[in-house]
Amino acid sequence: MIKIALPVVASALVLSACGSDDKKDDSKGSSSAPGGGGGDKPTYTIGFQAGLSGENSALGLNEKKGAELAVEQANASGALPFTLKFTTSDDEASETKSVAAAQKLIDDKNVVVVVGPAFSGPTQAASPNYAKAKLATLSPSATRVSLTDPKNNFTAFLRGTPNDSAQGGGMAMYFSQKLHLKNVMIVNDKTPYGEGLAAVAKDGLTKAGVQVQSESAPQKTPDYTSLATKVKNSGADGLIYAGYYDDAAPFAKKLKEAGVTIPMISGDGTKDDKFVDNAKDAAENWLLTCPCMDASKEAKTAKFVTDYKAKYKEDPGAYSAESYDLANFAIEQMKTFSDPKSITREALLGKLKAATYTGLTKTFKFDQNGEYVGEDIFLYTVKGGKIEYTGNIKELSKS
Amino acid sequence: MTVQEFWDYLIPGIALGALYAVIAIGYTMVYGVLQLINFAHSEVFMVGGFAVLMVFTKIDFNDPSVGMSVLLVLLGFATAGFAGAGTAFALEKVAYRPLRKRNAPRLAFLISAIGASFLLSNLAGKLFGRNNHSLTIPFENKKVFTVMNAQVTVLQVLIVCSAVIMMIGLDLLVNRTKMGAGIRAVAQDAETAGLMGVDIDKVISRTFIVGGLLGGIAGFLFAMNSSVGYTMGFFPGITAFAAAVVGGIGNVRGAMLGGLLLGLVESFSSPLFGEEWRYVSAFVVLILVLMFRPTGILGERLGRTA
Missing domain, CATH: 3.40.50.2300 (Response regulator)
Known part of the structure; x- marks a missing residue:
């Protein structure tokens, strides 16, 4: 209404x-x-x-x-x-x-x-x-x-x-080079942000030879149980959620209830304390990327x-x-x-x-189109109910 | 889809369907007595969620014991039911009764319903903020048992059991009690019922209270399953309304059946067509049913079961 x-x-x-x-x-x-x-x-x-x-x-x-x-x-x-x-x-x-x-x-x-x-x-x-x-x-x-x-x-x-190509690329880099995942599921929230981020991440993963499954769950989906079940049954060994914290939180809860324990990563739309507040312990170990560095660190x-x-x-x-x-x-x-x-x-x-x-x-x-020049992406991890700064993805993925 | 997957999606589908059924009853009962689609019912549902959120935030429990959990859940039911019933009662008094007294046209009721819906929803947004809030579940939502390897959680058991109890109770209330007889009489022919000594105002008021009670409790159950927010009533409300129509609007048993059907369709649409097709498939079912049975699956048995 x-x-x-x-x-x-x-x-x-x-x-x-x-x-x-x-x-x-x-x-x-x-x-x-x-x-x-x-x-x-x-x-x-x-x-x-x-x-x-x-x-x-x-x-x-x-x-x-x-x-x-x-x-x-x-x-x-x-x-x-x-x-x-x-x-x-x-x-x-x-x-x-x-x-x-x-x-x-x-x-x-x-x-x-x-x-x-x-x-x-x-x-x-x-x-x-x-x-x-x-x-x-x-x-x-x-x-x-x-x-x-x-x-x-x-x-x-x-x-x-x-931009998202840096962020999605960062996610793909971390999943393929650092965690060596083989089969990643990408869920986007149908917003321009989520779809853009998902597309770039998918591109990066496919290029790295990782199998990708794609899903969409529009914002405000009332019940994430079936989607969480689908993630569980998909055989994926990694999950990317491209969306904002308001939906990431209930989704994270349902994933935990379904017993999904694969690495889960989301972007800057989810990197907010509200995500942890709402998802509580289900947010634990979620990885979050952000072009923003941690000012307090x-x-x-x-x-x-x-x-x-x-x-x-x-x-x-x-x-x-x-x-x-x-x-x-x-x-x-x-x-x-x-x-x-x-x-x-x-x-x-x-x-x-x-x-x-x-x-x-x-x-x-800025370049001539107003694009930001440079592409450092930073990784955060939810640990003990706090979003902890982990480091620059490029450097983390080198090993 | 494997057999295993079938069970994996069947169980959340039943739980969601039970919730839709409980909400749909609120729409269908009011339609029965007033021939009015009470669009503000989705906000009654939301108020139930917020009421429990407020109470639970005040209590601020942490890892409650089993006994405490049971108490908290009962408290949640009581709070949500009371808040929902109160809201529905006030709604009828403020938004519909004055129109009824002045013999306003049908359209005025509909606009009043939509207005009340906006008002309540945005009022909640103003008071509680427009972010989603997480309702702390007063128990550990763990697996209770498995059916064919598909896990069933405490919350799903709670949702289905309470929905079944509420629906049986309501069915008895409508079909076996004097109050139920009054509701059925008004639904059948308000004027004649009035002549026979049924207090129409009271019956309508009570119908709203009963529908609001169920709606509020459904809001609490829904909030535990996802989250509380000022727009939380919108999609479940629309879907439950569709469920009421699928089952045959005005027909309480039809609403239960329709709710269950749409819950299952939504749950299975996720693996079959993708999560984004959830509402599309639910409404395709609505259209298909109405094409072949324009009065819904069980038909509009207005006089017989409210």
Whole structure:
């Protein structure tokens, strides 16, 4: 019954976004940035789009907090020739609502750059509009391969993370070279993310001479018992689940009940504490890949972790640090304008495309299609109810 | 498919089918007395899940003993049943009775039902968050016995047993008691039943309570099998509604049969056609049944079994 009511909410979002100012360098600020900056410093807004409510919203919230922290710290540093504001737009991780969420940011002329969207589906839906508005979107986690296909003309999309081919390839590499598996079952959740990830993993495994069986289980399947039974009966010696934690958790439970003990791996969509919270001990020994490194495990990110904890009373989650990096990347590029009043969406987009920025997590650099350059994938393992950092897959698979 | 696999999928299919049957009863009973598809029934189901989630989170048990497990399960039944019955009762009072008093057209009831469904579901989303929550099962869900090498878990036994008990109880209630006679009378001809001294309002109210009780308990059982979330009622609700139609809407025994049938079809569609064809195959069965028997397998015996 829900599905029908949602457009109403979406249109309400659009309405609430109306009435912004028309001049971006107007120091009075826009309706979304009430108050206006003091003095003659111009005010700019960094937008943020992701699913902040609804299923699988934890990733969006992680990213929002990271970006928000970056903006706050930049303002507090006092070194900026402009004042920054931060505004969010909730797409509920839904393709259908993404266009309206993006429009809200596009209509706010004070927004010069957007961090997000978080998921591949919403990115696919919103990117044509962002491209038209020449508003750069720096996504910390939209990993579907085809997003950077030049045919799309998503000219404002910049991917701040290795894509699914790196992740699916990492899974395939780990299963074939490290664990020497012979027969792997891949289950995808029918989302663009899951299908993309599954396709790349399948490709990698097939090339390595591993037999692959494919299955699909749409999100919100009410009972994973028969699928778990199928995995048990399939004779597979490894399982890849390409989907998000909301469905991975009940699936993991049923797999445990069915007595499945083969190595199980999932991607960054599942790498969230909620997966462990919901699946409880059934999550034990699950392997999770992520292009994100563990911020709390590396010395250089210690200050970020402390600041994050001080502000949000929780540890940074998956992609918090990446989102923080991307926001800082944008701020850094905004500082390079000789006249702080002349920052425009288009000019900033151009600068971001050409720039290289080393953040806490990795070095960000884009090719001509906005694709992230580099492909390090990190492996995590659920141990004792915690997602533990295991290491870089390339190095783990060398032995 | 080997014989072994057949049994492997038969057992979860029976458990799922039993759940659908219990939910379908709620749809069919209300249809019987009001000729109304109570679309908000899927939310009654959800409320049952959330009520138990709240209680179990408060108690916060850890590795309960066998006696404690039994107590917790009973508490779960009581909480879910009470919450479900209460929700259904309130629903009838707020969403349907005012319309009935004003002799509103049939369509208004349907819209009211859909509105109530949205409201309850999104209210739950607002109150409890839109993420799925995991309901801690108050016992270790281990294998109890095997049938032809297919394992049967505690939860599956619990689901099937409680569903069977509820269905027998309901069948007796409808066919053997005075209250059941009232329900059947209203279903047959509300006006005449009123003239004969049956308090129609009371009968309708009670029908909702009984349906809500079963729906709430089904929500609890379903939550243990998967998880609790504000949209958890949607798919099971639609499927159970289809089950009620397959069996013959308004017919309680038909709802039981239809639920079981669709549960089995869904379970077997996974190995035969792939998991993604689950709902497709369930609804293909619905269409096939309606093509050959437009009133459902057992037919709309409105007056006879509610």
